[in-house]
Amino acid sequence: LDTYSCIIMDEAHERSLNTDVLFGLLRDVVTRRRDLKLIVTSATMDAEKFCHFFGNVPNYTIPGRTFAVDILFSKNVVEDYVEAAVKQALQIHVQGRKESLWFAGDILCFMPGQEDIEVTCDTLTEHTYLIYKFQAFASIRQFVNTVSYAIKCRKISYSMTSHDYSASRSWKMLLPLAVLPIYSQLPSDLQAKIFQKAPDGIRKCVVATNIAETSLTVDGIAFVIDPGFCKLKVFNSRIGMDSLSVFPVSQANANQRSGRAGRTESGVAYRLYTLNQYKHEMLLASVPEIQRTNLANVVLLLKSLGVQDLLKFHFMDPPPQDNILNSMYQLWILGALDNTGALTSCGRSMVEFPLDPPLSKMMIVAAEMGCSAEILIIVSMLSVPAIFYRPTGREEESDTKREKFSVPESDHMTLLNVYQQWKTNGYSATWCNDHFIHAKAMRKVREVRSQLKEIADQQKMKIVSAGNEWDVIRKCICAAYFHHAARLKGIGEYVNVRTGMPCHLHPTSSLFGMGFT
Structure with a gap:
């Protein structure tokens, strides 16, 4: 510097x-x-x-320079946050905030993950459809009675009263509600829809993960619905894996979410939790990532920068000692650290790759075993989120297409197969869409591959292909991930060799439901 x-x-x-x-x-x-x-x-x-x-x-x-935001807490503890969010969104849409601003302001609803978002969107769409279906009735009372009866028949748990509609004199003018989801696995053309201006009179309701908290700003949001939950990645040192779990948000996150309602005009934030829960059950700030993640990369980086005693390094919030020692153990068995905790020559090579230590090790072993071209693709494919997607209503069709790529020996080979077929088809986005593959993710894979190839060239690693010798590639993967090895126990059930943790095949795995082991 x-x-x-x-x-x-x-x-x-x-x-x-x-x-x-x-x-x-x-x-x-x-x-x-x-x-x-x-x-x-x-x-x-x-x-x-x-x-x-x-x-x-x-x-x-x-x-x-933000506008004023009214913050409204729930009076009672909410049992089902999805149901409460749907009810609140409908109430905002039907009642309006002020009669003069009948259609003013879009709605932003936060949800922890993809599953919750999809359920919320489906329920909202179904409920709004019901409202419009019965809108033609002349009297409000008859309208309300019919809706209540229809909802009872359909067993939908949203109670409507004439009070809900009395705030709006012109309830017959109620225009559609455009329900738009956004989460990372959604194809990019659908993600872009949330930024498009809705036609006059139509209100947008954006249902998003906590990406809409800081990373992106949607214009025209006047109402925020905050259920008070988010998903966090937490490292479990006993299993040696990260897991995504649902946790209550912190007070800082809640304030950030509320602020989204006051970007372009004054707005209202509806919090689906009580003031007591906010004050006494939520942390002031969320737990820093360094205290809940695998530190192998951090340990490797600090060792390469000459920090010898990691326990004396100035962390603002020191991570648990167990996590540091666990990460050092993982690096030691991979051969990146020697018995005294100093970097080995293999460790120095691993630092050069911006990857998880096992993936860096895989690259180094591949160069020695003569299959670096294939491992380069596999590592790139593992560096992006899931490449397959299952659109609602077309699950079976997408599963059938996915099975065509399956290589029965290995999921890694399946990924390699997908990339090679994509390359054969001229890196076509249309081909990706036909086979239910994220075209954007595949373009990212290609970028990552070219960057890793540059680093490999700088390291003077030869990029050679193993041809049809697929067993060599599998040996390479074993050389990097041997600490994840598991022994077969029953049909489709395994136990981790080192920790004795029971493991099962994931339903999306190529080996799932093979009928033989």
Whole structure:
């Protein structure tokens, strides 16, 4: 950083793994260099903690330009947040906020994950369809009675009363509600729909994961519905795997979500939890990623930067000691660290690849075993989220297409097969759509592959193909992931060799339901 005199770190409150490591490193740099200015900025963060960490530095509060947001808490504890969110969205749409602003403002509803989003969208669509179906009735009372009866028959648990409609004099003018989901597995053309302006009078209801909290801003949002849950990646050192689990959001997250309603005009945030829950059951800020993730990459990075004693490194929130030791053990069995905890030559090569240590090891072993071209593709395919998707209503058709790619010996070979067929078809996006494959994910795979190839060339690794020698490729994968080995116990059931943890084949695996082992 010799050529720089000022560094700005934005969105500090997100506390991702890399920013936390960077804080520790920059703290050491700032203590040595008096001429370097470090500016840390954030929308919602505990400024005192940051000031104290950098040695009681001054902090400045700059007032924002957002509009006022009314925050409304639930009176009672909500049992089913999906049902409560649907009810709240319909109430907003039917009642309107003020008679003069009958159609003003779109709705943003947060949900923890894809499954919840799909259920919410389906239920909302079904309910709005019911409302419009019975809209033609002359009297409100008759309208309400008929809807209530229809809902009872359909066993839909949303009670409607004439009060719900009395706020709007012109309930007959009620126009459709456009329900738009957004989550990472959704094809990009459908994701882009949330940013398009709805036709006059039609209100948008965007149902999103916590990506809509900070990463993207949708114009025209005046109502936010916050069920108070999100999904977090948590590393379980006993199993040695990350798992996505649903947790209550923190107070900082809740405030960030509410702020989304006041971007373009004053708005309302409906929180589907009580004030008591907000004050006493929610953390002030979410648990930093460094305390709930696998640290193998961090350990490798810090060792390469010359940090010998990791337990003395300045972390703003030190990770659990078990996690550090577990990660060091994993690196030791992969051959990246020696018996004294210092980097080996293999470890130095692994640092050069921006990958998880087992994947870096796979690349190094592949160069020695003469199948680096295939492993390069497999590693790239493993670096992106799922490439197959199952659209609602076409599950069987997509499963049939997916089976055509299956290689019975291995899921990794299945991924290799998909890439090779995509390459044969001229990297076509149409081919991807026909076979229920994310074209955007495949383009990303191609980018990752070219970047990894550049790094391999810099490392003077030869890119050679094993041809039809698929067993060599499987040996390579075993050389990197042997610590995940499991022994067969019953039909489709295994136990982890090292931890004795019971494991099962995933339904999407090529080996699932093979009938033989």
